[in-house]
Amino acid sequence: MATISIFLRIFFQNINFILPIAVFFLSIVWVGINIFLALTKEKEWHLILPAGGISGLFGFIIFLGIFSYILKGRVGIALIFTLYIFFGLYLHKKIDKIPGFTLKLTPKDLLLAVIAFLILGFTAFLAGANQYGGDVIAYWGFATSFANGNYPIYSPWQPDFLSIHHKGTYMFEGAVHALTNVNMNLIHTAYSYFVVSAGFFLLWGWTRKIIKRDFISIIPALVAYFSFGGMFIPLLERVRIYIKPEVEHVTSRLPLLLDAKNRLGGASNLPEFIYINHRAAAFAGVLLLLILMFTKFRIGEKFKPIITSALSVAIISSDEIYLPVVIFAILGWFLYEFVKVKRSKKKSLVLNFFIGTLVFFVLFFIVENAVRNSFLVPPQEEPRFQLVTSFQEMQKRMGSFRSAVLRQSDNQSYFWYLPDLRVIILISFLAVILTGNSWVLVFLIGTVGAISAFFLLEHTYYPGNNERFLHLLYHFYGIILTFSLVYLFVFKKGLLKYLSALLIFLTVLPGIIFTIIYLYPLAKRPDYPNFYGNLPPTPVLKWLRKNIPKERVFFIDGFVSSGLNHSPYTLQAIQNYGLMVPVSPAKIRVHTPDFGAEAFDLINTLNPEALNELKIKYVFITHKELTRFQSKRLTVLQNEKYFKKVYDDQEGILYEIKPLYKEEGKNIDGGISDLSDLINKDSHIYLDYPPRIDGALRAALLLILRERGKIYAEWRSGAFNYIETKIIINQPSPDTRYDYLVLGPATSPLEICNCKKATEVWKTTGLVLYRTK
Incomplete structure (x- = not known):
């Protein structure tokens, strides 16, 4: 109760900041519901509401991406928002009949309401206490500068460079900031809460629609937003000798996907989804895209490729990692429709998809997104992305698919086993075939895009960047397999029914339970700083x-x-x-x-x-x-x-x-750029490390010194997070003779160099240059 009291106190202390954001999001949901109802014949509100929320969000991103070239800054955003509301009114008048909503008070409906309330409440507590940092905080600069009129979006810290970052989410957050003048911390949290909640209930609602069961249909959504595809099986120690895992270590908790497959830039748990909310938004968009493919359109099926193309652009504007999935899913959908449709209508189908493709490319080059800008502003040295052609490299990458072995202590008689991803893919494929369900089949085809990107793409300046697709694969196959197992359990009989139930019980439910146990203390905190809405009073x-x-x-x-x-x-x-x-x-x-x-x-x-x-x-x-x-x-x-x-x-x-x-004006001595003139080319240079020199200063020094010779430095903090040039750092050794030492003021040069004498050549704040003999 104390935690709830703290949460409510902070919430209501900041109600003057939270309320305007809530009104904004409710407006977006209202427009989105009208978009969804104008397009589809859906009648169930448990699907209309979340689908409308996501439709409204991505619809507004498209509006911002198109009209912000002309309508800039706070006034411009207010006009675009007004235009969007009028667009919603126009659609509302065009809808012949709004589906009715009847409030039922049966025990089943009350229990469903309690479950929904618990999910929403738990997510709110978790979002309020979540920690932010790194890239995402930097992206807030895109949002707030967009609110000031920065569109197309140039980097606030490099205003001469068109940014190649995630766009759609931060344009949306920038619009919220422009209209509410609230701290980005709260806006980011509200956006995260919105897309996570909408995505969860969208997947639950769609599963309910297909399998026609209210409670068991929640399991795929729990896998999607809690376990993220982490499936752990307890095995006796005696079978360990037959397993060759990628990783094996002891954890202090029940196993999570985070422990087994920890990858930089990935998202393997709900706090990371709240943190990297552009990925959470794009994921919800992909779910909506897949659902629209198999939802009857009120306006005619011929418009479906156009609508899905527009949605696809908004998705990749939010997070381009889903582009391969979107491409393959649409290709799979096209093939499915082409095989299904009558021969006389095949030409019409091809034409509709061709028009949809044209719409995609037009919007792709209008609405800001990282892929487009990556083409427009290539790096000066080497291409940003390259295709992997080495079979050895592909084999090496295959190692990431291998299983994982986790233990809570060294002396356990059993261990937790995360199956090889190849096994999960194979079982998922078989389960999908057995269901005969076309929706999950197209979902499965979409994952081929992620697999292809994992093996074939290489980021020149960010080695290992392909590994973030690994989390996406576990995530998607977890959903696909769980959906298929639930489907088989409900609609099949005999052995298939019981085998599906056994697999759900042994592989799916433990991962969900373990994750909830892990998340509970993260949600139960003494403070919820993400609900504070006032701007820094500077x-x-x-x-x-x-x-x-x-x-x-x-x-x-x-x-x-x-x-x-x-x-x-x-x-x-x-x-x-x-x-x-x-x-x-x-x-x-x-x-x-x-x-x-x-x-x-x-x-x-x-x-x-x-x-x-x-x-x-x-x-x-x-x-x-x-x-x-x-x-x-x-x-x-x-x-x-x-x-x-x-x-x-x-x-x-x-x-x-x-x-x-x-x-x-005249330059004076003391700038670190002077080092380029003071150090001879082809020298051996030792560079000190934090905290002996400032970490940010060390990163800048690496950039200066890279052209003066070989740099020797300890592998510690103090390097660029990402920079589009090659900086090679060599490991120091006692046998290396250094020509120059770049040290912190308190570091003794003789402690570093294998030399008789070190002469101070130059000095500035926090830095000293020595020449050795």
Whole structure:
């Protein structure tokens, strides 16, 4: 009860922020219901409501993707939202008859309502306490800058680069931010809650429709949103010698897919789905896409390829990882329809699908998405994606399909066994054939796209990126197999019925139960910070967004000299205020707002060369950091020909940088870019590691030093999350003779080098360069 009390207290304390978001989402659902009812003949509200929610979400993403070229910023988004509401009104008038809804109070219906309430409540607690970080927080900058009029979306930390990130979800979140002015943390949480809940009830509702059972039909949805396809079988230790797993280790808990197949960038549990909500949204979109393929259309079947094409573009705008699945699912659907349709109608069917394909490509190049932008802005060095042609590499990747063995302790007489994915695929295929159900067959065909991408695609600058398809495969095959087993249990008799029940009991239900046990303490927390809706009360950020939201600004707030791992002003300026803060390398694309050499040069020297590289027009300097500059630089700051004060408060001063300073100003020593001139080419260079030097500084140094010779560094933090160039790091050894040492101020050079003498050559804040003899 204490947890519920805490949850409700925080919820109602922030009701003034939550209520506008709720009204917005209810409006989206209302339009979506009208879209779904205008398209289909569906009469069951347990399917109409979630399908309408997802239809409304992706419909609005398409509206934003089309109209934001003309209608930009907060006013533009308000107009697009109004247009979308009128679109819903238009459709509402076109619907001949809205399906009736009768509230029943039978014991069965009350129990169904209790189950639905528990699912919704548990998800709300989990979302409120979920942790965010990494890429997703960076993506909030796309949302808030979109709210400021950044469309097509350029990277806030690299404003010269068209972004190649996930778009649809963050355009939607940006629209919510534009209309509510609420903290992105709450908006992200509300969006996650919406897409997870809608997706769960959509899959449950569709399964209910097909198998005509209310309770057992929930199992595929529980697999989809709780176990994520994790199926663990208890086996006696004596059979271990016959198994060759990919991984084997001891866990401190009952087994989860996360423990068996942990992959960077993947999503193998509900907290990760809430965190990576662009994937959760796209997954719900794929479910809707598959359902629309087999739902009778009110407006005629000939329009179905057009509608599914438009939805497909919105899905890949949210998360492009589902593109191969969408392509193969539509191909499978086309083949199914082509075989089924009468010979006289085959030409018409082909024409309809051809028109749908044209619509797809038109919208593909209009609505922002990462795949399109990846074609439009290729990397300078090598292609971003390459096809794998090596059979040896494919064999190596096949190893990820192997089974996993997990134990809770070393002395157990049994272990938990996650079957080989190839076995799961084979059993799923057989189960689908036995069902004879066309919907799950097309779903199965769609997974061939994910398998193909797993084996054939290679990301040049992100090795191993194909592994995120592994989670998608476990996820999809878990749903396909569970749906098929439930179907066989309900409609078949004899051995098949009992075998299906046994497999559900032994493989499916344990994974669901284990996951709920794991999630319960994550939902039962002493605080629910994701429901706080107020924006960071930073006066200069409010002033900047109000007066110059599209200009480039830089913050010198002392994060390096203070030992922080990030710049607080920069973080909030990008995340919650949507400002253009070019902190990353000027000429090489990075994925997240990692600081480049130019940014560190600005922090240390305010040199005009760095200002020109980053095209910065405004700089905010805290009062404390002003005291760190050399006297000659302070003199320049006081000269209005070069710097003009436009805003000041108790924290610092905002300067407008005059063009004359960029033309006439002189560079001073102290910038880390100087290292390129101080270190001879083809040298052996040792680079220190955090916390002896700042992690962000170390990443920038790696980029500078990569062209000066061989870099030797410990494998620790302090590297770019993703950068479109090759940086080779060699492991240090006592036998290596280094020509140069780039160290933190407190590190002794003789402790590092195998040398007689190390001479200090150069020094700046947090960094010293030594030459060895």
